Amino acid sequence: MTADTGMRAWLLTEEPTSRRHARLAAWYKGWLTLRSNTLAMLGLIVLAFLILVAIFAPLLATHDPFAQDLGQRLLAPGEGGHLFGTDNLGRDIYSRLLYGARISLYIVLLVVMVAPVVGLIVGTVAGYAGGWIDIVLMRVTDIFLAFPRLILALAFVAALGAGIENAVLAISLTAWPPYARIARAETLTIRHADYIHAIRLQGAGPLRVVTRHIWPLCISSLVIRVTLDMAGIILTAAALGFLGLGAQPPSPEWGAMISDGRQYILDSWWVATIPGIAIFTISLAFNLLGDGLRDVLDPKDDNS
Amino acid sequence: MNAIDISNLDVWFGSGADRADAVRDVSFKVADGESFGLVGESGSGKSTILRAIAGLVPTWSGEMTVAGETLGVRRSKAFYRKVQMVFQDPYASLHPRQSVDRVLSETMGLHGVTDIDKRIGRLLDDVGLGPGFRFRYPHQLSGGQRQRVAIARGLACEPSILLLDEPTSALDVSVQGEILNLLTDLRQEHKLTYVMVSHDLGVVGHLCERIGVMKEGRFVEVLAVDEMRRLEAREPYTRHLLESSINSIR
């Protein structure tokens, strides 16, 4: 216990002794803020659980997610050793759900690596440079924003061909403009701050100012926005899957599973409902976490 | 040799019908090692002059020679080694996400200083903060401590001219005294030239030898501090300013 309190005191110090110490202390304080938010912690736990499930899917699965058994089709949950029942081809829904988590997280990860990054670059460059660069970049953003997101994604997928990677690309291409807007708005408020002037007065060029001084301040609001959008991304992926333009049939993507179950929704409710609950849970978890991160990442003073 | 030589400086914001002239036809010289004050009410253009010198306002005309360099629209990196600025609000002039160490080491890195670790320690001592403050973040510092960090940043590359934009107006009077003393000491130690903007005649009178009084973007008059202390102002506006600040102080 003493070791624990010693560690805690070390992390909560007001006088860090090294760069690493200072960074760890800052992280620890952020973690404490997050931990005091019950709902955000709930979201985090659900997500951690989901990631573990995705990683250990082969161990947890009771059946082969692709194995069809037409004799066992549309069994209700609990029947014949199928926890969540079976779908119209007799595949075990529980096992498919586990493998589906991999696909959902894969999609989320890829989108997160593309859309906010593109948005951040476009937005901060536009905001900091101003003038015609700003006008050109923001009008391009407006064009993307002018289309309904799903329709635009549909058009991209139609042009690129169906498949998960293309769905991800389509979602990313339609998801970046709001990030660009946020990043630009943030940049416009930060750009005239004295600390930006101060670093410019040290002879720092625009590249350094944008990447090292403006980005760190924009990233927090983007991270929050991303976690809040995560639900939308998963739903869009699911919608594409539902329309048959995302993951292709045998693969257990949640949206595609709902799409399959749609025909049987009246007499075999579980086929569509169970993946629906999964999508709902992950979306809610991301939303809750996003709300909590807002408190942690708020760059304003937290010593009040 | 003059550290700063400015003649016929005009500074404006906006263009066409929206153009607002902030500084009109201002000329003054500051000798090496001198401390020059600019006073006036808010909106009189005193801060704008500093910002124009520092290169934060690109829309100006006239001639400015600072630290031996004739200034154009852009400033060279060498210029920023010689001229630095301290801002008014210490709560706004430090990056909220960067520790004191990061602020100072980046500044030195930009100027190609090599023995950064040793220098940061000395710099923090110089501004009276000590090594315990090195890895703190701005939100862990009080207003006075932040302003000391900002001053340390200004001194990091050992400039010869320091532009001070109301460096104490956001601080408590008791802390103001500490910062003013620090500025006095640093000036002696490092042979600095100051140009200080303030609305407080007491502060300017304490730190500066000559004072330019501004109104509506123009110089009303330039006084030596002794003349000001004896309340020997020629212009009625200056006299009005003097009276109101004498009254408010005593």
Added chain:
Amino acid sequence: MTNDAPLLNVENLWVRFSSRTGVSEAVRGISFTLGRERLGIVGESGSGKSMTGRAVLRLIRPPGMIEADRLEIHGEDVLGASEKRMRRLRGGRVSMIMQDPKFSLNPVMTVGQQLVEALRAHERVSKRDARKRALATLDEVAIRDPERVLNLYPHEVSGGMGQRIMIAMMLLPNPEILIADEPTSALDVSVQLQVLDIMDKLVRDRGMGLMFISHDLNLVAKFCDRIAIMYAGRIVETCKASELRNARHPYTLGLLNSVPDLEHPRERLEVLKRDPAWREAPSVSARQ
């Protein structure tokens, strides 16, 4: 109610904030009274002076907590009052002027609308009468051409005029107590005096109680009858403004001497050497 009963009666007032790192005490057991006089409360930032002003009107939000043995406005208990009653008190019997008029005036309403609204929130008056009284009050705060000013938006007036409008707005419902929290520190020196003179005159003419909160000891000395000096949430010294020169507490002296004086230049300014004992010394009562 007799006339000598204090307008404001505060005994052993504490303001605490609880946070992760423990409970911090912003105000630590201070006592004071306010009669029909001008009381100055002076201290550095963090000394608890603004918290005191806010606590009187119960304007401290959770996690802040107010405790007091006695906290009465004109004999009425504040801590036990309902939120509805508090809304009547705030702006009705007790008004508060904040530091920066820019943040206190609503930017999308004209000055006139705001003044009329402020009055009608506390009194049943017709719009016409309210407008008439608004005009009269603007005239009192030395605003020339009040008719024109009524139709302006806050961004169209200068800082000094904005603060005078705030004063007018706060005085409209005829409050008995005015709490002014750094009313002029956002203004230029030459305007400061003018605004303070106006405030001073109105407070005297109406026989109000003024609680003037500021970090500027000299300014307070000029405009107040009594001064209470706060340090670390306690009152360390209290004296008549006219006897400030005889102040004895080293903190008070430090505050006085750290101001650069144009007419009496010094090589170095005196710097406060903070003694930890000041923090522990019991609070001096500023009751009368």
